Amino acid sequence: MKSPRLGVNIDHVATIRNARGEKYPSPLRAALLAQKFGANSITIHLREDRRHIKDQDLREIKKKLKIPLNLEMAPTKEMLKISLKYEPRYVCIVPEKRSEITTEGGLNLKKNSNLIKKIIKTLKKKKIRTSLFIEPNIKDIKIAKKIQADCIEIHTGKICNLHNKKKRTKSEFKKIQKSVSFANNIGLEVHAGHGITFSSAKLLSKIRGIKEFNIGHFLIGESIFIGIKDCIKEFKKILAK
Ligand code: PXP
Numbered sequence: 001m002k003s004p005r006l007g008v009n010i011d012h013v014a015t016i017r018n019a020r021g022e023k024y025p026s027p028l029r030a031a032l033l034a035q036k037f038g039a040n041s042i043t044i045h046l047r048e049d050r051r052h053i054k055d056q057d058l059r060e061i062k063k064k065l066k067i068p069l070n071l072e073m074a075p076t077k078e079m080l081k082i083s084l085k086y087e088p089r090y091v092c093i094v095p096e097k098r099s100e101i102t103t104e105g106g107l108n109l110k111k112n113s114n115l116i117k118k119i120i121k122t123l124k125k126k127k128i129r130t131s132l133f134i135e136p137n138i139k140d141i142k143i144a145k146k147i148q149a150d151c152i153e154i155h156t157g158k159i160c161n162l163h164n165k166k167k168r169t170k171s172e173f174k175k176i177q178k179s180v181s182f183a184n185n186i187g188l189e190v191h192a193g194h195g196i197t198f199s200s201a202k203l204l205s206k207i208r209g210i211k212e213f214n215i216g217h218f219l220i221g222e223s224i225f226i227g228i229k230d231c232i233k234e235f236k237k238i239l240a241k
Helices: 011-020 027-036 053-064 077-086 109-125 138-146 157-164 170-185 199-203 215-227 229-237
Strands: 005-009 043-044 071-072 090-092 131-135 150-155 189-193 210-217
Touching: 005 189, 005 215, 005 229, 011 027, 011 109, 011 215, 027 043, 027 053, 027 229, 043 053, 053 071, 053 077, 053 170, 071 077, 077 109, 090 109, 109 131, 109 138, 109 215, 131 189, 138 150, 138 170, 150 170, 150 210, 157 199, 170 229, 199 210, 199 229, 210 229, 215 229
Parallel strands: 005 043, 005 210, 043 071, 071 090, 090 131, 131 150, 150 189, 189 210
Antiparallel strands: none
């Protein structure tokens, strides 16, 4: 069986840069290094408030990157316009609240399905692969299929949190496992992401059928200590099991 792909999210290189308003560390440099050391794609989240990645980063990374660029974006007119302008290979639609520290939960597909359906249809015309960031539940997976998303990305924040706190993960693990096989059975490609560390990646790698993992915060943080090359190597080794 083929190993899952690793998408490296470099948002937090921009967070560090923006903390001082300097030009370094450069998200482009991080993207190119991650590419060199085996990342299968690069993920960036262009937030409405531009708190980390800026439009200029998107422009530069899109221009220089050879592996697929995965743009995470909120389902808004502004973001649709930007994605049509830059044509990343992949788009992952995520919910966004200004006050949150990070993407705190999955999309509310029941409430937003008409708008998201339109966005998916428009992106598909440009051959952009679409993914929806959702909680592991069957109801949302059915809606994702109905509105013709290519993939779903399961929010792994809850299980990673429980795992970090050494709490029981069994019930959340089963929920994810069930969601992955249900989605695969109805023809959706499944990805996973949020809060993943080396240790929680080991746990999640036991779930068969996840084709792509998108990992950012821990990976960028750990790279300070062991370097981005070894960090990517270690994640790829864990996920290949
Ligand atoms: N996948 C999606 C859809 C996300 O929104 C994020 C966070 O931006 C990630 C993956 C990566 O999460 P983390 O930075 O916690 O690894």
